[in-house]
Amino acid sequence: MSEPLVTYLPFKAGLPPMGTYLRSLLKRRAFISEFARSELRNQNYGSVFGQLWLVLNPLLLSAVYFLLIYVIGGSSDSTRFAHLTASLFLFYLVANSLTGGVKAITSGQRLILNTSFPRIMLPLSAVVIAFLKFLPTLVVAFVIHAVVGLSYSWQMLWAIPILTIALLLATGLAILFSCINVYFRDISSILPYLTRSLLYLSPILYEASSVSDSIKQFQIVNPIFYLLDSWSRVMVHAQAPELFSLVHAFSFAFMIFVIGTYFFLSRERDFAVRL
Amino acid sequence: MISLSDFKHEHPKASIAVSIKELGLTYKTSIEKKPTLKARIKTLGRGKKHTRIVRAVDGISLDIHYGSVLGVIGSNGAGKSTLMRVISGIIPPTEGRVDVYGSVSTLLALGVGFNPSMTGRENVYLGGLAAGMTEAEIDENFEAIADFSELGESIDAPMRTYSSGMYARLAFSVAAIVEPDILIIDEALSTGDAKFKEKSLNRVKELRSADRALILVSHALATIEDVCNEVIWLNKGKLMARGNPAEVIAEYQKFMNVRKSASSDEDV
Numbered sequence: 001m002s003e004p005l006v007t008y009l010p011f012k013a014g015l016p017p018m019g020t021y022l023r024s025l026l027k028r029r030a031f032i033s034e035f036a037r038s039e040l041r042n043q044n045y046g047s048v049f050g051q052l053w054l055v056l057n058p059l060l061l062s063a064v065y066f067l068l069i070y071v072i073g074g075s076s077d078s079t080r081f082a083h084l085t086a087s088l089f090l091f092y093l094v095a096n097s098l099t100g101g102v103k104a105i106t107s108g109q110r111l112i113l114n115t116s117f118p119r120i121m122l123p124l125s126a127v128v129i130a131f132l133k134f135l136p137t138l139v140v141a142f143v144i145h146a147v148v149g150l151s152y153s154w155q156m157l158w159a160i161p162i163l164t165i166a167l168l169l170a171t172g173l174a175i176l177f178s179c180i181n182v183y184f185r186d187i188s189s190i191l192p193y194l195t196r197s198l199l200y201l202s203p204i205l206y207e208a209s210s211v212s213d214s215i216k217q218f219q220i221v222n223p224i225f226y227l228l229d230s231w232s233r234v235m236v237h238a239q240a241p242e243l244f245s246l247v248h249a250f251s252f253a254f255m256i257f258v259i260g261t262y263f264f265l266s267r268e269r270d271f272a273v274r275l
Numbered sequence: 276m277i278s279l280s281d282f283k284h285e286h287p288k289a290s291i292a293v294s295i296k297e298l299g300l301t302y303k304t305s306i307e308k309k310p311t312l313k314a315r316i317k318t319l320g321r322g323k324k325h326t327r328i329v330r331a332v333d334g335i336s337l338d339i340h341y342g343s344v345l346g347v348i349g350s351n352g353a354g355k356s357t358l359m360r361v362i363s364g365i366i367p368p369t370e371g372r373v374d375v376y377g378s379v380s381t382l383l384a385l386g387v388g389f390n391p392s393m394t395g396r397e398n399v400y401l402g403g404l405a406a407g408m409t410e411a412e413i414d415e416n417f418e419a420i421a422d423f424s425e426l427g428e429s430i431d432a433p434m435r436t437y438s439s440g441m442y443a444r445l446a447f448s449v450a451a452i453v454e455p456d457i458l459i460i461d462e463a464l465s466t467g468d469a470k471f472k473e474k475s476l477n478r479v480k481e482l483r484s485a486d487r488a489l490i491l492v493s494h495a496l497a498t499i500e501d502v503c504n505e506v507i508w509l510n511k512g513k514l515m516a517r518g519n520p521a522e523v524i525a526e527y528q529k530f531m532n533v534r535k536s537a538s539s540d541e542d543v
């Protein structure tokens with residue numbers, strides 16, 4: 001008799017055979033793009049006005065925050081506005097991945113209970129969706145940069161590795177939280193408070209240099225502090241980022257990605273019985 | 276994780292398609308409706324975990340051969356769907372093992388209708404892609420699927436606007452058009468209207484072939500007797516009987532009647 005194509009054995013916490021897993025993930029990559037496309041079309045981003053809203057929404061949001069800074073701080077200039085928008089856009093890339101990812105598994109219940117596929121495709125799709133929503137805001141950031149009359153330099157190419165780190169972090173967070181949410185369903189309701197706190201604890205409404213010394217020592221534990229700081233330096237001030245900032249951002253992103261992926265992959269076969 | 280398009284092997288008649296050995300599956304669900312952090316913290320001090328243990332499949336051994344049409348019967352909650360999920364690799368067994376010698380498609384397994392706010396068309400594509408088909412393969416089959424389902428323009432309406440019969444039609448159409456080595460149809464035969472039921476039954480008969488294994492789960496005993504050449508009867512996760520359709524069904528009906536009259540006796 002021939003060898004079986006597949007054998008199903010009892011669940012043990014531990015990584016699945018990675019070669020096979022990656023191969024079947026790669027084979028289904030079309031799912032991720034198709035899913036993202038359908039989802040965006042569904043949220044009305046297929047229409048012209050929908051796409052306009054995609055740009056308008058973060059722009060209005062930054063206008064509101066700008067007003068807030070102006071009212072509270074009294075001082076505001078156009079560079080400040082450019083910093084605010086650029087940072088806010090990157091922040092929303094991470095935050096949208098997180099909020100989209102957290103429910104990726106629990107809302108994919110029907111698919112999970114009826115099809116066998118690498119479950120990690122679902123949180124990955126959430127990141128792709130967040131990224132597609134981020135792209136038009138990137139254009140807006142450049143337009144603002146030009147309108148405000150900020151300088152350009154080759155150092156701005158640093159934006160590419162920084163964006164890559166941001167995506168790594170976003171992916172890690174989406175994967176980690178989608179997994180946690182299977183076991184603790186209330187995480188998704190706590191999440192808005194977490195992202196909101198993160199927003200205020202990061203150099204978005206203010207610049208990193210203006211943080212008082214007594215609080216400065218805590219920024220090292222904020223995974224996105226140095227990421228956003230580097231982003232603003234590069235995108236707004238057209239300066240090279242500090243090496244320490246890059247290393248910090250990458251270390252956090254990498255750590256969260258590895259931890260999240262490990263948890264996810266070792267538990268994913270167990271998801272179906274818990275939904 | 277195999278995918279539908281990976282394997283299109285020739286299977287010699289009567290070679291084994293699925294081999295199940297001493298299979299057991301236990302669901303552990305928490306008493307609370309949903310597992311939450313809050314609930315976990317509340318029960319932290321008490322040490323005792325509030326879980327309900329359901330033995331859905333209990334020590335089943337079974338070989339399914341190519342060329343056979345296996346009917347699966349049993350009362351609600353007998354573990355039929357659970358067994359099918361284990362065979363398709365969706366749920367890992369708690370004990371025992373399952374060897375599969377081909378590509379498996381479970382009906383509804385194509386995950387059709389997984390996102391109710393998306394259209395039928397999008398769901399067919401997403402379900403197919405998740406099951407490992409390529410876009411080209413779905414393109415190729417889509418017309419046939421839409422035709423078979425007779426949904427007409429509704430195929431481009433969001434699935435939340437579908438009736439349960441329309442859901443079942445689409446799900447059945449996907450599974451019936453895509454031709455896997457091992458096709459599992461769980462309960463989808465009985466939801467359509469009379470005309471569609473007849474049509475799907477005919478399709479199942481067409482699909483019977485020497486190099487395919489069909490597994491039908493249904494409460495429609497007459498249908499099972501009509502199309503299957505072997506029937507298994509599950510009760511509370513245990514394999515009660517296996518063999519000739521007429522005999523197993525008769526045995527099952529007798530069992531159900533006995534229990535019914537016994538309970539009605541108690542009422543007196």
Ligand SMILES: Nc1ncnc2c1ncn2[C@@H]1O[C@H](COP(=O)(O)OP(=O)(O)OP(=O)(O)O)[C@@H](O)[C@H]1O
Binds near residue numbers: 274304329351355358
């Ligand atoms: N996700 C789950 N979590 C916990 N228990 C479950 C889950 N799914 C099924 N069960 C339990 O497992 C047992 C078998 O369920 P299953 O769905 O396999 O029955 P079935 O034979 O398909 O029934 P039906 O004829 O109604 O479709 C039932 O007692 C059910 O309560």
Ligand SMILES: [Mg+2]
Binds near residue numbers: 355
């Ligand atoms: Mg069932």
